[in-house]
Every structure is written in C-alpha cells, then in structure tokens.
Amino acid sequence: MKKQTVDTRPAGPKPWYDPRVRSIVFQVIALSLVFWAGWTLVDNTLSNMESRGISTGFGFLNESAGFGIIMHLVPYDATMSYGRTFWVGLTNTLLVSVMGVVAATILGFILGVARLSSNWLVAKIALVYIEVIRNIPLLLQIFFWYFAVLSNLPSPRQSVDVGGTMFLNNRGLYLPEPLTQDGFGLVWSSILIAIAAVVGLRIWAKRRQLATGQIFPTFKVGVAILILLPLISYFVAGRPLEWEIPALKGFNFGGGITIIPELAALWIALSLYTASFIAEIVRSGILSVSKGQTEASKALGLPNGLTLRLVVIPQAMRVIIPPLTSQYLNLVKNSSLATAIGYPDLVAVFMGTTLNQTGQAVEVVAMTMAVYLTISLLISLFMNIYNRAVAIKER
Amino acid sequence: MKKTKSIALGMALAVGSFAASNVMAATTLENVKEKGHLQCGVTSGLPGFSQPDEKGNWTGIDVDTCRAVAAAIFGDPKAVEFTPLTAKERFTALQSGEIDMLSRNTTWTLTRDASLGLNFAGVNYYDGQGFLINKGIGVDDATQLDGATICIQSGTTTELNLSDYFRAKGMEFKPIVFDTSEQTVQGFAAGRCDVLTSDRSQLAALRSKLSDPNSAKILPNTISKEPLGPVVRQGDDQWFNIVKWVLAVQINAEELGVSSSNVEDMLKSDNPNVQRLLGTDGDMGAKLGLPDDFGYAAIKGVGNYAEMYDRNVGPDTPLGLDRGVNALWTDGGVLYAPPVR
Numbered sequence: 001m002k003k004q005t006v007d008t009r010p011a012g013p014k015p016w017y018d019p020r021v022r023s024i025v026f027q028v029i030a031l032s033l034v035f036w037a038g039w040t041l042v043d044n045t046l047s048n049m050e051s052r053g054i055s056t057g058f059g060f061l062n063e064s065a066g067f068g069i070i071m072h073l074v075p076y077d078a079t080m081s082y083g084r085t086f087w088v089g090l091t092n093t094l095l096v097s098v099m100g101v102v103a104a105t106i107l108g109f110i111l112g113v114a115r116l117s118s119n120w121l122v123a124k125i126a127l128v129y130i131e132v133i134r135n136i137p138l139l140l141q142i143f144f145w146y147f148a149v150l151s152n153l154p155s156p157r158q159s160v161d162v163g164g165t166m167f168l169n170n171r172g173l174y175l176p177e178p179l180t181q182d183g184f185g186l187v188w189s190s191i192l193i194a195i196a197a198v199v200g201l202r203i204w205a206k207r208r209q210l211a212t213g214q215i216f217p218t219f220k221v222g223v224a225i226l227i228l229l230p231l232i233s234y235f236v237a238g239r240p241l242e243w244e245i246p247a248l249k250g251f252n253f254g255g256g257i258t259i260i261p262e263l264a265a266l267w268i269a270l271s272l273y274t275a276s277f278i279a280e281i282v283r284s285g286i287l288s289v290s291k292g293q294t295e296a297s298k299a300l301g302l303p304n305g306l307t308l309r310l311v312v313i314p315q316a317m318r319v320i321i322p323p324l325t326s327q328y329l330n331l332v333k334n335s336s337l338a339t340a341i342g343y344p345d346l347v348a349v350f351m352g353t354t355l356n357q358t359g360q361a362v363e364v365v366a367m368t369m370a371v372y373l374t375i376s377l378l379i380s381l382f383m384n385i386y387n388r389a390v391a392i393k394e395r
Numbered sequence: 396m397k398k399t400k401s402i403a404l405g406m407a408l409a410v411g412s413f414a415a416s417n418v419m420a421a422t423t424l425e426n427v428k429e430k431g432h433l434q435c436g437v438t439s440g441l442p443g444f445s446q447p448d449e450k451g452n453w454t455g456i457d458v459d460t461c462r463a464v465a466a467a468i469f470g471d472p473k474a475v476e477f478t479p480l481t482a483k484e485r486f487t488a489l490q491s492g493e494i495d496m497l498s499r500n501t502t503w504t505l506t507r508d509a510s511l512g513l514n515f516a517g518v519n520y521y522d523g524q525g526f527l528i529n530k531g532i533g534v535d536d537a538t539q540l541d542g543a544t545i546c547i548q549s550g551t552t553t554e555l556n557l558s559d560y561f562r563a564k565g566m567e568f569k570p571i572v573f574d575t576s577e578q579t580v581q582g583f584a585a586g587r588c589d590v591l592t593s594d595r596s597q598l599a600a601l602r603s604k605l606s607d608p609n610s611a612k613i614l615p616n617t618i619s620k621e622p623l624g625p626v627v628r629q630g631d632d633q634w635f636n637i638v639k640w641v642l643a644v645q646i647n648a649e650e651l652g653v654s655s656s657n658v659e660d661m662l663k664s665d666n667p668n669v670q671r672l673l674g675t676d677g678d679m680g681a682k683l684g685l686p687d688d689f690g691y692a693a694i695k696g697v698g699n700y701a702e703m704y705d706r707n708v709g710p711d712t713p714l715g716l717d718r719g720v721n722a723l724w725t726d727g728g729v730l731y732a733p734p735v736r
Contacts, residue, residue, distance in 0.1 A: 151585035356550030
C-alpha cells in the first residue's frame, strides 16, 4: 500500500515576500550585472583595438622570438617562439621564488628565535637586523646588492680562484658542472633506496619508542645512511661522474654552471628582506604560546632544545602559518622587481621584451596576471592544507 | 531590502558609464586645442634627443620636433608637456591616448607600423646600430666579439638586430637586458658587460655620460638601419598629416635657406616656395586644419632642420655627430622632404 505524505508545514509567505527567494533573485541580478560589466569591458576593448588597427589574439605565441635571454632553465635560443619565452620567464621566476622562500624561511626562523634569546648580544643583533632591513625599500636593497656589492667583484681576468675549480667575478659565480656517465643509474637508485630506508627507520624508531620508551638516534643514523649508501654505490659503479671545470675563454668563463649576479643579487635581497618579516612573525608565534607550557616542559626535565622543538614551535606554528603565507606571496610578487637589474624573470622577459616586440599588450598582461594569480592561489592552497594539518584538533 | 536595491541601482549606473565610454572620440587636433597644450612622449633622459636640464627644461632633437608641432598649432613652442617614457612603455602610452604624439628615437619598422595601430610620421634622424666597448677588452671590430657579454635596453629593435647579427656571423653572446638607458649605461660602467649596443647616436650620448668617456670607444661597424621619427595613432589622418608636414616644413626651410634668424625678412621674399612655406601665399595651413602661418610659427619657434640638428647633436655639441646621411639630398644625404605646394 502506498503511503500518502501530506505537507504539514504552514504555508509560507508569497514568493515575493519570501526573504529566501528575494535574496536569490537579487544575487542572480547582481551576478548577471557583474557578467554584463565584464563582457562590456572585454567587448569595448576588443572593438576599440580593432578600430585602431591593433591586432589581437594569441597567434603571436607561435612566432619566432628572435632575441637572446642570458639564463634559461628550459632549452632556448633566439629561433624559438614567444610561447617559449613565456616558459623561460616563468621558470626563472619560479626558481628565484623557491630559492627565496627556502632561504627566507630558514633565516627568518633563526632570527625570530634569536630575537627571544636570553643572550643579550644575540637578541640585540637580531633586533637591529630586523629593524634595519625591513625599513629599507626592497628595490633599494636589490640595487645595493647588485650595483654596490656584486659589481665591485673583480673582472673575469682577475677572478677570485677557489682551488682552480670555482671562480668568482663580476660576471657571476662559476662552478664545476657534474656530468653523469654510464652507470650513474646505480647511484640514483641507491639514493632512492637510502631515502626509503630512512623513512622506514623513522617509523620503526617511533614504534619502538612508543612500545619501550627507548629513543633511537634517528637523525644521526639517517644522515649516515643518506651519505654512505650513495657514496658506496658511486665507487662500486666505478665513479661514473666527471666534472666540467669552467675555464677562461675569450672575454668570459665558459663551461660549468654559472650563477649570474642578477640572480644572486635578487635572491639575497629577497631572502634578507622577507626574512626580517618572517622573524617577527616567528617571534609573535612563540610569544603566543603560554609560558606555562615551557615551565611544564621544563618540569618534565626536557632540555631547552627539545622544549622549543616539541612543545613551543608546534603550538606557535598555528599562529605563524597564516601570516607566513602572506610573506611567501609577497616574496613571489616582489621577485618581479628583477626587471630593474636585468634578471630575466617573467615580467622582464615576457611583459618586457615580448610585449614590446609584439605589441600584444592586453594578451601578454593578461597571461602574466594569470600566472601570478595562479602561483598565489597555489601557495595559499598548500599553506591552508598545512595549516589544517597542524591546527588544534579538539578530541 | 532597500540596501540591496540601491546596490543594484549603483551597479547599473556603473555599467552604464562603461558603455558610455564607447562613443566616438573627438579628433586629436580638437583635443589638443581644448587642452591648450600638446602632450608629447619622449625618452626619460638621453642627451641630444630628450633630456631635462637642471631647471626642468627639456632639450633635444626629439623635444624640438614636439615643440615645432606645438608652435604650428598654437604659435607657441612652449605649449608642450612632456611625458618621459621607457622603451617598454612608449607604444602603450600612445595607443591608450595618454600622449598625443610620440617623439622618442623610435625605429620605423613594418611590424610597428602595421600591427600596433600606429603611423610613423617621417624620420627626424637616420641612425644605425653600433657597439660601444670598453677599450680594455682590446677589440677593433664587431666580428671579434664572440662570447662577449652585452648590455641592451629592453624592448627595442636593438635586441632583435643584435641576435640576428650574431646568429648570422655564427657567434655567441650573453645579453643583459635593462629597463632604462640609465641602468644600461650603469651596468656597462660597472663592468657587468664588455659591450653596450644601441643606435650609434645613442652610443655617443651614453658615452658622454660616462665618468671617463675616453675609457670607451664606438666600433666602426653599423649592423642595421634605424630610421627614427615621430609616431602618431592610426585612424586620425588630419593629425598624421600635421605631424608629417611640420617635419617636412623644417627640412624644406633648410633647403630654401629659411632659418629662425632670417624668417622675419623672408616674409617679404618673392620666392613662391618660401611664400607658401611661411603662409604669405596660399592656404596650406587651412588644408591641415592649422593657421596659414603654421610654417612661419614652427621656423620662428624652433628653427629649420639644420638649426635643430646643430643645436642638439651636431659637431659643436658633446655628442659631436657629423651630419652624415642626415644631410640634405642636395648635399649628398638622404633628407628629402616633399614640396609644400
């Protein structure tokens, strides 16, 4: 038998008096107005550009670029397309951003902890560093490192020579480049095995500690495994690695790996500048942890280092992560100041030279904006995932 | 509810104003007359072409080209405001209407003429790309530059020519690309690069900016043609004609021997060419939408081409550039302006 359900709810107000219906209607209206405004802007731009004889579209990305770029992580030469210059610029931006984030984080944490040190001198040095660096405009600092410091290095012919294998001059730092030979696959696989072994060791050590209370020196043993295993396999495989030593040819050094001063100046300036902000964030994070936590940990007999690592920092991280995310975003965006000193980042290569050679301002700027937006959203996403992982879990 | 309604109304108004901006714009000449001055895009500082002095007065051949146009319109060569632009910014500034004309040692190329919505209104300096080297590197010819590090200004034809030249010669180079010519010369002076490449006239100007100009020299090689001249937006033929003919008037004036010092006397000249040039006969100005004495005003205010050249880049200036191909056609150069008739 079929059950009949009867709607027993009281009859609602008429649709045009229903707040829910109204709010939906108004939101739909607002949204369509936004779309209309956006469409009008795009349409207006396109028709104005057409009436002024400015060509549009992304076809230019396939045209040959015809200009040189000093540093490229992906293969590039002047016969390649403007689409390729986009990738060259993008990878260069990502490289300096990642290098900057890593260095700024390490330095920022050290400084932030040093700022709270009970050692008067250490605390004051950190204080002075933070106050000086974060109050000087970043562009000025980039110019300082580039024009005042790195430009004063000796010329290529008077390079600073480190053991005949590394050279430092005002054109960059020249390092020997490792060239892998046949049989290096063994070393690669041994590195992978070593990593797996360390992870396994850590899991085992933790279990053992939970079961027996005994602490295993995971860190020291782990480092030993990571170094020894690849080293042994390197010799077993018959040392399948040759080094290309940079040598002075003509005007400059050739061969090996070159770190150009533009990259170095930008990296140093971005890292030092952002580190001073991160230091303050770390300090406020640590101060946010109640003193009782430290006292309790001391009462348990934990030494200072362990107290910081196991009790204070994990709790401070919750306060640190959100503002730290903003600093990472700032660092990535600030990397676009590269254009002032000739580091070929996305803005310099793509929004600079490419835009100028093609004249496709709207397309190029839109692509560049999309890149920075995407990078920022990705950083934000990962930091939020991490934040959720370390957040207080009420049990 | 009231609040929501007013927001919706506000948005409708905002959108309406977007749509309204689509109406036909007035002509450039009307806009300029209404503003009361000419807005002219120039370099942010290049001796001989456009450079502000201590008092903020702009001087240079590109600046004079702007002043001549202002004099032709308003009878006053000072009715100009200058917008300093980098090579990267210049075309966007012109396309978007921020400036009325661009006079910024810009090379006339097919791509720029055809796809940027721009028109080149003539050539006020015929140039070619060269190399400035530090004497210390001991090079006499550009073919010895294999492997050199080269400083360039971003967004110029120079960047492409350089790459073409080295590829054609089977040589390699390392480009260091800066935003402005100041940064480029600073990079060169600091020893970041062995060579600075640019148009030869610019090299002379930049060399004069070095703390020791004698430490550097310009190689004899010229690797490209660089016709530099004023640029206007496409689609306003009247304005295009005005800029084109003011430049032609200056060149014709040199040919006819009319200069800022003798222009008053020349008003009484019997030569019909001079009469048409200065507006004492005919209605040449009216055809362009200008006063008939626009030629007189331009010569009176700025001078003929030779005066403009000698004052800014000629042999008696720090740049010390000979007329070379920039001489009149009658003197063996390529300067040949269509007749005013």
